[in-house]
Amino acid sequence: AQKITQTQPGMFVQEKEAVTLDCTYDTSDPSYGLFWYKQPSSGEMIFLIYQGSYDQQNATEGRYSLNFQKARKSANLVISASQLGDSAMYFCAITNFGNEKLTFGTGTRLTIIP
Amino acid sequence: DSGVTQTPKHLITATGQRVTLRCSPRSGDLSVYWYQQSLDQGLQFLIQYYNGEERAKGNILERFSAQQFPDLHSELNLSSLELGDSALYFCASSVAGGTIGSTDTQYFGPGTRLTVL
Numbered sequence: 001a002q003k004i005t006q007t008q009p010g011m012f013v014q015e016k017e018a019v020t021l022d023c024t025y026d027t028s029d030p031s032y033g034l035f036w037y038k039q040p041s042s043g044e045m046i047f048l049i050y051q052g053s054y055d056q057q058n059a060t061e062g063r064y065s066l067n068f069q070k071a072r073k074s075a076n077l078v079i080s081a082s083q084l085g086d087s088a089m090y091f092c093a094i095t096n097f098g099n100e101k102l103t104f105g106t107g108t109r110l111t112i113i114p
Numbered sequence: 115d116s117g118v119t120q121t122p123k124h125l126i127t128a129t130g131q132r133v134t135l136r137c138s139p140r141s142g143d144l145s146v147y148w149y150q151q152s153l154d155q156g157l158q159f160l161i162q163y164y165n166g167e168e169r170a171k172g173n174i175l176e177r178f179s180a181q182q183f184p185d186l187h188s189e190l191n192l193s194s195l196e197l198g199d200s201a202l203y204f205c206a207s208s209v210a211g212g213t214i215g216s217t218d219t220q221y222f223g224p225g226t227r228l229t230v231l
Binding site: 043 | 147
């Protein structure tokens, strides 16, 4: 069974600062993928970034980067130079290769303060 | 815009009723997934279809059923509705559906918010 743990239910960050959202995972499968999604107050789920278990480099997508520490089973999302539009719920999720269902964490509500 | 469409956006109905939620995947995507998001259960995987065939099943109640049609759109049917079925139902799609050695990103539709009164 897979499990995602997000220990920060809410965070407040000053605009333009960097923010790290924590995610730890548990899986017995050596082949897996980790995802981060953003859910604004409007409700849609927006894909942000992906990291595969065999990827050597940490994933980056614009202002988003994933701090992947395999030995610690953590996949923290780093948002650089935060903006007001980054205020949203953020979900970490895991899937095993060949079994495509996503298992989500409970999410972190990020609020950017002007 | 993810390219995944869902209708209706909102649905209000009474207990005991039956509803159908519709999803059209992104162009070229063969897999469709259904997820339920509720306050008490969080985001939960319900079911996956790949090219018309059921591929994986999650925590889907027997009162719920789904199918994927030849044009790849999918419908989720919810029957004998209960108050606890009130939730946001998401459809997601991906290119394939479980390629050994990799995984595909799932892109989500805007969701259907179901309210059971």
